[in-house]
Amino acid sequence: MxxxxxxxxxxxxxxxxxxxxxxxxxxxxxxxxxxxxxxxxxxxxxxxxxxxxxxxxxxxxxxxxxxxxxxxxxxxxxxxxxxxxxxxxxxxxxxxxxxxxxxxxxxxxxxxxxxTVLEQRIELHRETEANLTAHIALQQDHIEVLQQNLTQAFHQTQSCLSLNVAAESQMQAAQSQTKACQSSKQYLEKQLLKCKVVDQQASDQQTAGNGGAPHAGVPALLLLLLCTGLRLIT
Incomplete structure (x- = not known):
């Protein structure tokens, strides 16, 4: 212009x-x-x-x-x-x-x-991360406790297994001893039965021959003492 x-x-x-x-x-x-x-x-x-x-x-x-x-x-x-x-x-x-x-x-x-929305979301994520971190720390503590309990349970199980093995060994030994005792008992019962028979025979012979020689009843007396000892043992 x-x-x-x-x-x-x-x-x-x-x-x-x-x-x-x-x-x-x-x-x-x-x-x-x-x-x-x-x-x-x-x-x-x-x-x-x-x-x-x-x-x-x-x-x-x-x-x-x-x-x-x-x-x-x-x-x-x-x-x-x-x-x-x-x-x-x-x-x-x-x-x-x-x-x-x-x-x-x-x-x-x-x-x-x-x-602004993203900042709020970031803050929420930070809070969530902090909560998760605390929760993870608690879980780790709980895991450590469980691991300790598991270790103790493992050792207790091993101890129980060892005791079970020892108990089984003792049971087998007891069974063996029981069998030996039963065998000894059967043997002693047989001997006791024989002694009863001999004792009965000796009593019969003593009753029948009171007039015989005095040396004839000595073996019967020894056998009677043996049978008495066997009774005391059983």
């Missing part, structure tokens, strides 16, 4: 200057013509011709200046039109930029909200 006003102002100033110069020239001519010390007619004609030539030259210059000024004005108008088009394009770009800026602001608000 400033570029378009400057050529118009310059043109107006030049036109005003040329008009003033023309008026001043005419005033000078009139003053010279009415001056008391009148000059000769030829001299006045010469001066008037000179003034006319100068006026014609001024008109030519003014015409050239006017054409130049009009060309400048046209160029200024073209420049103004181009500037208007450029301003229109810049306004369109500015509108697009403002729209993009609004979208960016909205996206920024959304992203800030997402960041």
């Amino acid at each position: 400033t570029g378009s006003k400057s050529p118009q102002t310059v043109r107006n100033i030049v036109i005003v200057v040329l008009a003033l110069w023309s008026v001043i020239s005419l005033i000078i001519i009139v003053v010279w013509a009415t001056s008391p010390d009148m000059k000769s007619a030829s001299q006045c004609r010469a001066e008037l011709q000179e003034v006319r030539e100068k006026l014609e030259g001024a008109k030519v210059v003014w015409t050239k200046d006017k054409a130049a000024l009009e060309e400048i004005v046209l160029e200024a108008r073209d420049a103004q039109s181009r500037q208007r088009d450029e301003i229109q394009r810049l306004l369109l770009r500015l509108a697009a930029t403002n729209a993009s800026l609004d979208e960016c602001r909205q996206e920024t608000v959304v992203l800030r909200g997402n960041v």
